[in-house]
Amino acid sequence: MKTAETESPEEAMRRVTEDIILRAIKLGKRKGRDIYISKAARGEGVPVSTLDPRTGEGKKRLDAFLTPVRRRYTFHGLGDPEETNAINWRLLNLPTWRRVFVQIQVGISFFLKGTPLKNRLYRSMGAHIGRNVEIMQMAWLDHYRPELIFVGDNTLLGAFTRITVHAYEGRGRFSYGLVEIGRNCTIGAGTGIGPIIIEDNVRTLPGSTLSPYLARIRSGSVVGFDPPNVRQPDTGPAPTESGPS
Numbered sequence: 447m448k449t450a451e452t453e454s455p456e457e458a459m460r461r462v463t464e465d466i467i468l469r470a471i472k473l474g475k476r477k478g479r480d481i482y483i484s485k486a487a488r489g490e491g492v493p494v495s496t497l498d499p500r501t502g503e504g505k506k507r508l509d510a511f512l513t514p515v516r517r518r519y520t521f522h523g524l525g526d527p528e529e530t531n532a533i534n535w536r537l538l539n540l541p542t543w544r545r546v547f548v549q550i551q552v553g554i555s556f557f558l559k560g561t562p563l564k565n566r567l568y569r570s571m572g573a574h575i576g577r578n579v580e581i582m583q584m585a586w587l588d589h590y591r592p593e594l595i596f597v598g599d600n601t602l603l604g605a606f607t608r609i610t611v612h613a614y615e616g617r618g619r620f621s622y623g624l625v626e627i628g629r630n631c632t633i634g635a636g637t638g639i640g641p642i643i644i645e646d647n648v649r650t651l652p653g654s655t656l657s658p659y660l661a662r663i664r665s666g667s668v669v670g671f672d673p674p675n676v677r678q679p680d681t682g683p684a685p686t687e688s689g690p691s
Contacts, residue, residue, distance in 0.1 A: 452604050453574070454625050458593050461504040462622070463519055465511065470494040470521065477531040481523045481538075485516050487621060491523070514672075517624045518641050524618030535620045539590060539612075552589040559583055568592065576601065576629065588612065591622060598629035598646065606636040610657075613640070628665070 453461075467483065471494050474481045482491030494558035497511055510590030524663050540544065560566040560580035568575050572593035579597050581587070582605040585597055588610040597603070610624040614645025627633065632649045642655025648663050650656065651670025656663070663669060 455517075455594075455596055455626055458574070458596075459517070459624055460512055462485050462591050462594060463515075464499055464508070466521065466538050467494050467497055467508070468499070471498055472535060473533050477525075477533050479523060479525060479531055479533060480646075481533070482520060484513075484520045484522065487518075487520055489520070491520070492661065494521075515641075519620060519623070520615075520619065520621040522619040526617055532618060535614055535618065538620075545589075548589045548592065555581075556586060557583060573597070579603070582607070582635070585609075590627075594622065594624050596624070596626045598627060598631065599635070600629055601627055601631040603627075603633045604635035604637065604652065607633050607639070608637070610637045611641060634670070 463483075468477060470483070472483045474495065475478075480492045482645060483497070484491035485587055485598075492507075492511060496504060497508040499508050515689055521535070521538060524535055524538075530600070536545065548571050554568050555564055558567070560582045564581055565575045568581070568587060571589070572591075573652055574593070574596040575581075576597055576599035578600045579602075581603045584605045585603045585607040587609045588611045590610075592611075594611040595609055608624055612620060612676070614620045624643075625639060625641055627639075627644045628646035628648065630647045631644060634650045634652040634654060636653045637650045638655040638657070642657050642660060643662040645655075645663060645665035645667075647666050649668045651668070654670045656669065659668075
């Protein structure tokens with residue numbers, strides 16, 4: 447069995463997707479709803495009931511659907527909030543006990559300084575954190591599915607950085623995807639990151655928002671905004687000196 451240290455992003459994505467599909471099949475039967483998974487944000491989707499890995503035909507269809515593994519998937523068909531048989535999208539993610547446990551872990555880590563202890567805490571949640579990574583105070587790594595987060599060696603995540611692997615789009619539709627941050631990166635304070643590939647040696651300036659605007663950032667890039675032009679106010683002609691009368 448793959449461990450967190452050896453698992454590839456594609457393997458993590460497949461494992462997470464299979465797990466969510468199984469929970470969707472169970473909840474769909476209980477609530478009498480057809481739930482769909484799509485490779486595109488607004489795609490028609492495939493009924494999860496046809497992708498059950500516990501059956502021979504379902505496993506074949508699931509293997510075909512996940513070949514190749516995409517970086518992002520969307521589930522829909524959960525129903526509008528006020529429908530009597532609507533399914534809360536959070537229930538598809540994790541069992542209640544693990545959801546609560548991970549939320550507590552994230553809450554604790556939120557206030558910890560960037561120490562090896564903090565890295566070990568995130569690894570215990572399933573996040574793939576490299577060696578000598580520094581995660582500053584108030585940085586937030588998504589508790590939805592931490593195992594979809596990969597951070598390379600010698601990378602700094604500045605204070606108030608936000609890494610999000612999921613997005614709820616309303617009316618019973620949500621998506622999730624992989625976040626990969628390479629080695630020797632400096633993620634400036636307050637950077638917002640969604641599903642993306644950030645290659646090695648990338649620097650982001652404080653307050654940058656990367657996703658959904660960028661899908662990949664090439665190695666060695668600096669991401670941010672040019673400083674605004676400063677235009678001095680027009681104060682009129684300089685005053686003239688006048689001697690004593």
